[in-house]
Amino acid sequence: MMGQFLPIDGVAARYATxxxxxxRWIREQRGFxxxxxxxxxxxxxxxxxxxxxxxxxRANADDLA
Numbered sequence: 001m002m003g004q005f006l007p008i009d010g011v012a013a014r015y016a017t018x019x020x021x022x023x024r025w026i027r028e029q030r031g032f033x034x035x036x037x038x039x040x041x042x043x044x045x046x047x048x049x050x051x052x053x054x055x056x057x058r059a060n061a062d063d064l065a
Contacts, residue, residue, distance in 0.1 A: 005036070005044035014050065031056060 012019045025032040033053050035043035 004047040006047060006050070007042075007044060008035075011045050011050065 006014065008019050008022060011022050015022070022032075026034060031053060033045055033049035035045050037043055
């Protein structure tokens with residue numbers, strides 16, 4: 001998955017949620033990855049950033065258990 005990028009629809013599908021929720025996570029969950037903004041203004045999320053966030057979130061959840 002190295003070098004892969006997802007549009008907002010892909011990120012929302014990955015987490016089975018809405019685009020609105022993804023943007024809310026960015027605002028409210030400081031650790032959620034920010035998109036990369038291309039020169040054309042298009043936003044994409046690096047899959048590697050999402051995987052890192054998932055790992056941190058899992059580790060935090062395990063610490064709370």
